Amino acid sequence: MSAIAFAIPGDIDLPTGGYGYDRRLLAEWRAMGIPAQHVALPGSFPFPTQDDLATTGRAILSQPYDDVLLIDGLAYGAFPEGIAAGLAGRVVALVHHPLGLETGHAPETAKALLAREAAALRYARAVVTTSPATKRLLASDFGVPEARIAIALPGVDPAPRATGSAEDQPLHLLAVGSVVPRKGYRVLVEALSGLRGRDWRLTIVGATDRAPETTRDLIVAIAAADLGGRIDLLGAIPDAALAEAYARADLFVMPSLFEGYGMVLTEALARGLPILCTTGGAAAETAPDDAALKVAPGDATALAKALASLIDAPARRRAMADAAWAAADALPRWRDTAAIVAGVCLPGFGQKGD
Structure with missing residues (x-):
């Protein structure tokens, strides 16, 4: 079976939802026996320097050619079109949400990020996103064919019911x-x-x-x-x-x-x-x-x-x-999420007892 090379920019241990999602995929794949490795990319994305882009290129191209490149959207959405084109057909892009829609960007910066991400996504073999709403957005505003977009809702761990504050407390x-x-x-x-x-x-x-x-x-x-x-x-x-x-x-x-x-x-x-x-x-x-x-x-x-x-x-x-x-009770579990993403990256996963 081919392996998944999961390229993630920055510190994967940061306490954010996106990094939490990435960490859980890697942990679940280890538990499931799915060959996957974390490929660390520079932390300057989505505004990489030329040196960081060169480092990124070396990290990605050092992976075995038959490995599937799963690239977190924080990096892939900021790839110049030339780099994305050079990886055409090898990449599964993971889009948590479009980079240009992050609040706080100047209008010209947001516009440039949106255009760059749309260009990069044209070269992805498939796109994984975390919600139906984001899938609709990628299809309508970024031109990604719906057939190439899979939804892998974030999982959630079972937890005890909240007891709340004491009656005499605010x-x-x-x-x-x-x-x-x-x-x-x-x-x-x-x-x-x-x-x-x-x-x-x-x-x-x-x-x-x-x-x-x-x-x-x-x-x-x-x-x-x-x-x-x-x-x-x-x-x-x-x-x-x-x-x-x-x-x-x-x-x-x-x-x-x-x-x-x-x-x-x-x-x-x-x-x-x-x-x-x-x-x-x-x-x-x-x-x-x-x-x-x-x-x-x-x-x-x-x-x-x-x-x-x-x-x-x-x-x-x-x-x-x-x-x-x-x-x-109806919330997805992380094992389900990981299986969906693995199925996109490794076609045929789960069909022969994988």
Whole structure:
């Protein structure tokens, strides 16, 4: 059987959804006996230097020719067309979400990234993406034929149901995700600034070093809203501490402006948490309607109204929590995800007892 050479830029151990997805694929393939290896690429993507592109080329071309090149979209979407063309027919591209749709890019930068990714994807043998919404986007805006796109929803691990905060404690709101512009935390702070009269506390868990200016702005916004005593910005924390944060939560909040899938939403579902999220990108489809209240991304007024309605309605939160817990049974597992991606990379996988 051919092997999978999984090329991933940067530090695979970073606590982000995309890297978490990549790590789990590699771990599941090891457990399944599927030959696969991690090919480390420079961390400068999606804005590689010429030296980094040369290093990338050497790393990829050093792989056996009959290996399948699975390349994370953070790198592949930024490949110059000449490099992508030179790998035509050998690459399976993994697209978490289009690079040009990352919030915070200047318009000309976003336009250039979108054009470069569209050009690179023309040369991929197949594309794996993480949601039906992203598949539709790649077909409609990037010209990728639907027949070449496979969906491998992120898996989720079974988890105990959240117990929530104690009765004499403020309602515990939880948000999880790196502090980057796309996550919309400034909008959440603006929404909460008008809800001081209600009894709540917010914990934000996620790396604070990915976009330092965004983190500084968020800290300033929290202070300016006089919410420093009610919002805890924890940064990245160990898995055990994150599990404890989910267990103590009463309401999960995701104010993202755009999501390619929204893995934290299924993690919240797995713990039976009611959800308040936006409709940005695939998030509208990831969370079931009976378990989640959804608002337009970037609308602080709508977010505040939704927050107030849920804070004031414990019976509604309980009903949403029950719906979330029921939905958890149908969530995909990581072994299923890994099998789908392996099947795209290695046609015939699983057909002869592989």
